[in-house]
Amino acid sequence: MINAIDKTLASLIKRNISGYLPVLMALIVIWVYFGISEPAFLSSRNLYYLLMQSSVVGILAIGITLILLLGEIDLSIAAVAGVAASILGVLSTNYDFSPLTSCLVALIAGGVLSCLMGLVTSLFGVPSFIATLAGLMGFQGLMMKILGSNGTINVRDPFIRGITTSTLSDNHAIILSIFIILIYGFLLYFDHNKRIKYGLNINPLKLILSKFSFFSLSILSVAIALNSYRGVPFLVVIIFFLTVFIAWFTKSTAFGLYIYAIGGNAKSARHVGIPVIFVTICTFTITGLIAAIAGIIGVSRYASVSYNTFVGGPLLLETIGAAVIGGTSLFGGHGSVWHALLGALVIGSLGNGLDLTGASAADKLIVSGSILLVAVSIDSFARRFKK
Amino acid sequence: MSKKHSENDKHKPHLLANSITKSFGAVQALKHMDFEVNKGEVMGLVGDNGAGKSTLLRILTGVEKPDSGEVSIDGNETKISSPQDAVNAGISVVYQSLALCENLSASENVFLGKEILYTYGANFYPNILKPLNKYLMEAETKRSLENLKVDSIKYLNQKINGLSGGQRQCLAIARAIHSNSDILLLDEPTSALGLSQTEQVLSLIKKLRTADRAIVIISHHLSHLYEVCDRITVMKAGQNVGVFSLHHTSEEEIIRAITIGEVVINK
Ligand SMILES: Nc1ncnc2c1ncn2[C@@H]1O[C@H](COP(=O)(O)OP(=O)(O)OP(=O)(O)O)[C@@H](O)[C@H]1O
């Protein structure tokens, strides 16, 4: 009897964390490895820079996860971020637009460009790989045009810079953490109660409590660690709430369910009357908005816009890598935005750790490539195994 | 003793397919196929493999477009050119190749396309953006599976990729039942089911048969059809070779129609 209970508990735990497990393990392995070989890696100062460095990839990874869930791909996502960043830079620096207006225009531009990708993909039936490859090239050109001949625009606007330079005061950070933990606890309680009320099977209390303690401990320890350096960056709070919102949107609304359904079985999604084309176009548009947010964050962080920060470097590959390392399937229908964020941390930690240990750019590329290959292989293997 | 279309013309059929033709390249799947089902009636649809039963069903649900012919509901010609049209016309269906989403949970599959939403009294934003009432959907799914005497699906909020063929079929049927449509089309609903689940599905079909609903069942098991149907339409090579009232027809006559049936010209 006890054995049986333990078994169901074990299988429940497995089901609940199986999605997180690989990426969490990867993260822990990387942290332990670099923590031992380079103690500075685990300092709160480095944690701060790690989070800052991973921010643009993290946001883009959230965006591309939506597209991957649909069973599509978006190769233009980093270029869309680049165009949005260029627009923000040009408008706020050369044309004296207010920073808010410039951000708004950048957001709209991101949405419109990706909407275009969605239109071509779903209305004309062009495979998204090709459509967004064309988009990638076109938007790169567009970015060059906007940036003009010297290719780099410096952005010194205090508001825009402030997005990534300001931090919460120590007290505010702790209050916010406790607030978030209380909300999470309330949601768990609410869920538990509702399940009882509707006569559904409930998760064992042990599982709920361990979920809650893991979450609370993680949040609090990050907040305390960051407080011991410069404080919790405002940017971290933005990304947290952006992820909460997108995660809620994908998991708890009809629209989100349709994204998963289309990625899982597009044919049956069509059969039950889901407006597949509409959902695809909207999802691309949302991803464009998210890409534009990443662009804005990028401008703020580097205090400049240049071609290379967005499309010349490895940003696109790191984005796809982050989502896939987070366990989002390239074949559609499986994954979550939280996992993508963790995947971005894995990529960020690798880069950061290798930098600290003095690895060359070549080493970094080889290690990142290997990790990505392993992640994609696991994805393909899991898919074949399930069939 | 077979009954032909013309003898049943006293009341208008609920769903009428008139002279439907459909080719796939060189294969003529349907040749001037006529089909009808009345309100309050359970109609069986039989025929050998490849007779065109599923094709007819897919045309009625807007998945496939006919080359010619028309469909009418309650005497009004109805264009069904997409699955959404079929849903709007009150047609719901269980497909032979179960159209479930592996990556969704049991209750999400049952309610996909017609989710239960929290409305919060607000109608100024579209339904698609409203939050799902997952609890109610799961409870309803649990209830309908209990009605089907299916107790082997434990976790209704987990992905269904571990479920057996029969469990999936039960979900697909729960799905069709839940839509509460006027016209229910079932393509071999019992083909993957165990004995007791088959009995449950058949008795459920009897329960679902209400005065204003029309039900169509495709099956190769004549005994199942005899248990629940009023009439049987026999198809052969894409054509209607006869509509039989089961009260007046023996199983042998039906089998003869399936194997050596000829088209009864009734128009
Ligand atoms: N999409 C398609 N493309 C080409 N041929 C098709 C297609 N769908 C059906 N057919 C052909 O049309 C004919 C009728 O097929 P259908 O699936 O309707 O038969 P069925 O009566 O449902 O048979 P079964 O009892 O085996 O389910 C077959 O010859 C089949 O090969």
Ligand SMILES: [Mg+2]
């Ligand atoms: Mg068939």
